[in-house]
Amino acid sequence: MHGIHTIDTGFARPSFDAAYLVAERGRGAFVDSGTAHSLPRFLDAIAAASLQPKDIDWVILTHVHLDHSAGAGQLMRHLPNAKLAVHPRGAPHMIDPSALIAGAAAVYGGEDIVRRDYGDIVPVPKDRVVEADDGFVVDLAGRALLCLDTPGHARHHIAIHDERANAFFTGDVFGLSYRELDSPGGLFIIPTTSPVQFDPDAAHASIERLMRYEPEAMYLTHYGRVTDVARLARDLHELIDAMVAIGKRHVSAPDREQRIAFDFIDLYADRAHRQGVTLNTAEIVKVLEVDIRLNAQGVVVWLDRNSR
Template sequence: MQPEHGIHTIDTGFHRPRFDAAYLLVENGRGAFIDCGTNHSVPRMLDALKHAQLEPEQVDFLILTHVHLDHAGGAGELMARLPQAKLVVHPRGARHMIDPSKLWAGASAVYGEAVMERDYGRLRPVPSERVIEAEDGYVVEFAGRPLMCLDTPGHARHHNAVWDPHSRSCFTGDTFGLSYRDFDTEAGPFILPTTSPVQFDPEALHASIARLLALQPQVMYPTHFGRIEDVARLAHDLHEQIDAMVAIALACDGRDDRHQALTEAFAELYARRLARHGWTGNRAQLQTLLGVDIELNAQGLEVWLDRRQREA
């Protein structure tokens, strides 16, 4: 059975099954990847080509939604195996693909060299002549199937979503939140926003979600994880939760235990919403599935609070 509109979902293998996705689009005998996971994901990307009966020489583009390492860490290694492909990336992210040393140094300062090597692998530069800086509205001319890059900040300032009019779908990176299949119920998919430790901007994220919704997409393809429908409801849920998370952050600001208070309040927020959604898991299961994201969301709101105070 052929995938709908030639869109193949690839589990990159990062962190756990059905956590981190990349996508392969196939059109008129040509291929384009959207995001790529880490260096350890490259064999899975090449296996997806074989499954689609394509050779590496038939791939025209690797399009990155943004340069966080779970989305783009394997770009250099993958590009080295795709001789005809161009790398398409937000202008703010391009320099980090051409020279990933600052990206590596920043992440290593947080996680340590050993963890970086284990989880991501050493980052490989992409030759500058193979990099296309995709400004807002840039159209990737892919085998007669135009793909439009849309500047969608909020999670990161170097974030593009990719609009595919052919399938009326958006490839949303992290702008349209996280929707793990583990939380699917009879009510459909569950969703929650994702911040980033340094660039979260709630007003910008609200605006980016509204911009995507204005396209009237039938389907969203977030990196975490896979195809989701019921787009209008999910957008409403994201807006509600962004506001709730900001309110929690403001209420916790100034506390000595601010970080712990944030993580506990976010866990409670998501548990309540999941219960209303019909998910019957317990708190231990929630922590297993969302512990990393709760921690990152707390960090993102703390950086936002501190930046807000500096700019006041």
Template sequence: MSGNSGIVTIDTGFQRPAFDAAYLLVENGRGAFIDCGTQHSIPAMLAALEGQGLTPSDVDWLILTHVHLDHAGGAGALMRELPNATLAVHPRGAPHMIDPTRLVAGATAVYGEEEIARSYGDIVPVAAARVRVLADGDVIELAGRALLCIDTPGHARHHLCVWDERSRSWFTGDTFGLSYREFDNALGAPFVIPTTSPVQFEPEPLKASIRRMLAKMPDAMHLTHYGRVGDVARLAGDLIAQIDAMVALARAADGHDDRHARLVAALTDLYVERAQAHGAPLAAAEVARLLEIDIELNAQGLEVWLDRDTA
């Protein structure tokens, strides 16, 4: 548990250790999950409850930052284990939780059927009566603990972030980028990169969402990929600078027959250079290996944005 704030980081086990997090908030004997991983993550979610002396009936909320499957693929199956919980989700995400057909089809188009089955398992619907749609500025109460939910487009149009005044921190999903612990430097300072995965990346809304969160002067951010990070103002500046750099690289690659390969190479060079300047204790090849999936998805997302922006 994080300090006295009642926050538990849960490794969902997706892809590799310390890659994909969900969170459990505990307040006065009641619980709320923020994000949930995939169907394969359910044992870890229930174990986290047990570790805090809670049962599944003590959970009031499952809050989804957005409905990409690494964050929300297990929501329907987990809700079956939580008899008193309400699923809270962005208005654009709610229909996909009630009927995940299009969500699964979209993810299958990106990853393929075999990968969907291997990584995500069964994706089952949530009864509409158990879903609360969250408007920008809505507040969820967890046993008297206020959780402010705001609309944060840029990574996805169905993305929200959650402000917890008690810990003075945000639960950021993917809006505040990716920060893996292997990249922390000798002083323990985190390294961060944006995530522009397909299909709804929008650079200006993403920068605006980062600035909106920064206005709260938070002590920390709780990222899905991965865990709690401080040094928030520096990381926000790094993210905004990189978004601009990534957009410039995408525009430079546009119009070439080998656009995708050029963009993957350019993004790899960008992240390696920045990681080494940060003092990450990794060789260039290891930086590229650890970020390989993210680089591929970032390139795809930038290309979808390019094609939409120039259409």
């Protein structure tokens, strides 16, 4: 649809982590790069769109969390004419990814684990990196892709408005919605507050900013194209507030991260069941297990940051 091709990056499990190829008049732009392990899938996507690597003009990163950016350096080596567009806060980490690697190693237990999960993360040459400030427009063969600064999930986050499709590539600022949790009541969505830069006020503001464009669809990194965006935006606002309230309730508990995670399970399962999701709570947790843990960690980091 509209020349937009969804790429399952293969990270973690099927239909978990998406990137996109936008094709326009024989030229192409990727939105996000997946991990270094994802490279064959991106090269296959180029061929499936009847393009060649030399026809790709841009790789645009919504943000530099490794599930969406770790493959950028490897991918750029195969795209001789492409530039990399990234938030100004993220640009230094693409030119020198050592801090990203060290940070991920500290969270996940070592550089060997980072390499196992994300592959060999290599730098992007400085002269190929373009800082996508708020309002920066990527010109893809006359097709305007507008980059908007959208903090809340991360301070190095942009969302990309595709005027042709009247849609946004939202990165993680418009939450996550997995197809396993679709129901006759519609799509189920939750915010993603993963550490370390969650900011609820900024998240609310970014969602509202996207909605002022009255988009017909959102292309989520987790996972795929979604519609009914006005209702999904309302759900996200409600859930952000509910998650913050849970965090504040447990702010002084010695085991607060665990308590927050348990309350998130109750919150998400209740919302899902009221919407018509037929999976039981254990099955819902299986789908959301990683996100529940990361969301609890992100809220704890936010609580600590705001208690100083």
